Amino acid sequence: MQEPRCESPEEGEVMTEMRRVTAIRNGTVIDHIPSGYAMQVIRILGINTDRATPVSFVMNVPSDKIGRKDVLKIEDRELDQEDLDRLALISPAASIAIIRNHAVAEKMKVELADDLLNIARCSFSNCITKNNHEPLPQRMRVISRDPLEVRCYYCGCGQEIDELIENII
C-alpha cells in the first residue's frame, strides 16, 4: 500500500496518528482537532447522519502543537470551503490533508473569517433572527480569535463556544 510522503516533523506526526487506524484511499484527514472535539466535528460536517461514509478517528493522542489532539479520517469525501468555515469555529489550528489514491494530494489550513454567514444560529432567545421565516442570513462577527470571541452581527450578543457548536447550521 502506498503511504503519503512525509516531508516535515508535523507531517510525520500526522502519519503516526494515521497509522493508528486504517489508511484511506480517497478522502480527508483532519489533524490537530482539540482533544475531545472529534465527535463535534463529525456532527458539524453532517457525517453523523450520513451512514454511507466510513469514518475513523483517534482521540486524545499527544501533539507537539496543541498538547493533546484528535485526528479524524473521512473516506470518499473532500471538504469544501463551507466545511472549512464551520470547522474553523471548533478547530482553528486544524490541518487538512486531502487524500487521493492513498497519497496526500492537497493540504489546507482552516481560517476563521471575520464575518460568518449562515454558519451558526444566534443562541440568544430574543434575537431578531429567532423570528420565524425571516429571510436575511444568520450572521456572526469574529471579535477575537485567541481567545475565540464571536458575537451575533444583529443583536451583538456573545456566543459561548459550546452553544455555537450546538447551533451550527
Added chain:
Amino acid sequence: MGNLVTMDDLSNDDIIAVLDDAERLVPVAKGEIILPLLQGKVLANMFFENSTRTRMSFETAMKRLGGSVLNFSSVGTSVSKGETLYDTMQMIDGYADVVAIRHPRQGAAQYSADAVRIPILNAGDGAGNHPTQTMLDLFTIRQAHESLDGLNVVLVGDLRYGRTAHSLSHALVRFGASLTLVSPTSLKMPVEIVSDLRSHGADVTETESLNEQITRADVIYMTRIQKERFPDEEEYAKVAGIYKIEVTDLVGAKKGMIVMHPLPRVDEIAPSVDSTEFARYFQQAFNGVPTRMSLLCRSLGVKVPKKVK
C-alpha cells in the same frame, strides 16, 4: 447612508456636530421659529412596541421641520397576520424617506438597516441599543456641564436589560468618563459591554450600593427596573424598588450634579426631587425634540443652517 443603529455609527466629531445642530434647533423645537428644512419628507414611525416619549418626540421633531409622519403600530396590521419584519420594511421602503424603528427583538434595527435603502434610526431594539436616547442624554449632560469630557457618571438600576444604559455607557467612555455601574447582581451590565468599555481604557466600577456614589457623581442616571423584560414575576419582585432617590439622599451632592432618567419612572426618584436644582429628567424629555430634529436632518443629508432664524 445615515443609519443610526448603535453609537458606533457616530464618531466623536459626529456626536458633537449633531449636538451643535440640536442646540441651534431649540427655538424651532419650541415652535418659536418656523424652519421647514424637511418639507416634503416623510418619516415612518415603526413602533412594534409601546412608546410615549420616543414616538411623540420623533413625530414632533419631524413636524416642526415641516415634514410628515406615518405612524405604524404592529397591532391590527399585516404583522399580526404573520408578516416578516423584512417584508414590512420592504414595504415601508417605498412609502417613506426615513424610518424610526422600535422593536421588542434585539437586533431588529440592524436587520432592518440591511433590508432597506432608506436610513434607519434605532428607537430601541429589545434590550440592545437606544442611540437616539443617548444623543438626547448627551445633549442634556452637555447643557449642564458645558462639556462631555471626563465626567463621573453613575448608572443605576436595570443595566442588564436597560438599552438606554447600554448605548449611553458606550458613548460616555469615548469622552473619557469614569463609570460606576450600580445594579443588583441579577441586573448587572452584560459582560460583553463591560469588556467593550474597558477595552476603551475606561475606568469602570461595578457595585450594588448607590448611596456612597452620590457625593462624587457629576451625573446620576437612574433607570426603571423593567418588569416587561423579566421572564418571571418572582425574579422581578426580588429587585423591584431596590434603588430610590429621595431629596435627603442628595445632601452632599456636588454643585452642578444632575439627576437624569429616561422615563417613565415608577418609584426610582421621589417627586420631591423634581423641584430641586438636580432634577433634569423633564428637560431631558424635551431635549428629545431638538436632538431628533438634528438626527433626522443628518440622516436625510439636510444641513442645519449655522444661524437659525
